[in-house]
Amino acid sequence: MLKKLFGIFLILIILSPIVFFLSWFFTPSKRIDILILDKTVLTSKGQEHISFNWILNYDNYVRSNNEQYKNSVDYFGFFPDDNGKYTIKDFNQFDSIALDSLSKAYDMVYYTDLYGIYEGEWHEQYPNLVPEYSNYVDNSMEHTQKIYGGMTIKELELLKKMKEQKKLILTEFNVIASPTPKDIREGFEEQFKMKWSGWVGRYYETLDTTVNKELPRWMKKNYRLQHNDNWPFKKSGIVFVRNDDKIEILENETHLTIEVPVIYTSDKYMDKYDLPAEMKYPFWFDIISSENTNKIVSFYKLSPNENGSELLRAYGIPETFPAVIEHDSTDYKFHYFAGDFSDNPIGLNSSKFKFINLFSHFSYRPNYQERVSFFWDFYRPMVRQIMKEYYNGISKDNKKE
16 A cells, blocks of 8 residues: 555656646746846846746746747846857937837836946956956956946936836836936936935855955955954844945844844735745845835844944934835836845746745755745745736736727
């Protein structure tokens, strides 16, 4: 009997991938034209918007010509060829008439990471292929000259046109922080009734620079210049960077009772977007505020001790601030994710298997640094629901016409 049960179980294990793939393959396609803008694409994998493309694949959203969205092609911004060269494809040379046509051609827009590409990291990626950047061989983690990045006036104008047409606008960190010019940032803030504080932050699993090679050298250098040449940190913690290069750090135990920022969501939005009550977030975030015309879906909460609270107050850094805001009403549809939400370490191949989320927990690692759980438990359900509601709405409108 046990052998028989084991045999049945083994057959189910073998057949499951086939069943999951066929379930995905026969999912009806949904035609929608989406403009994706990403200026921080260091390799052709398009890591900075891969999470969004995963959802497009999984739910079978296709372009109006019935072609699937390709992560490495179907966006505007920076295009590396993985051989040390690149091209730029955007709409910054468009006049107002061309922008009108662009806004009418697309059903929605998603601006992801507009931070851009800098010479130091470009040389680090292609050290033997880009000799003109050889001066940066020892400075790949330093501030270097921008190659491409930041929001432009034309990109802001397109958002205004999409807003006027009541099309879905998804945006996230970093679209208005450095290196976006101040006047462009203020124009965005006025349009969407939110404001950036000037601060960004990130959790690091260790602040020990002899261990953590991801810590930029400029971060340590600036902190030491501003704090009597001290860098006393060895544990995990949160680094805060202001737009004038001011650096402040909250170290675990020294300043924090919980070492990582936590995203909290109210019952209303837990139900609406199938979100957990709380979710750790260990990657880049920005500190924003929002006017009452927007709704706060989720918010970050820091957990400082008395020393940490004193430090935060001294620099005007709040202990709680929005993580997700939305304006979802009849006048326009806008969402802002105050973190690098679409950049998660996932692969696109799994998007072609329905019910793959049932096995997602096997990919989690038991540490604060991992971001796979954020994709499966937070980003994926929220963005899928946003897309579903919007697609159903425009499909009904098209049927009426």
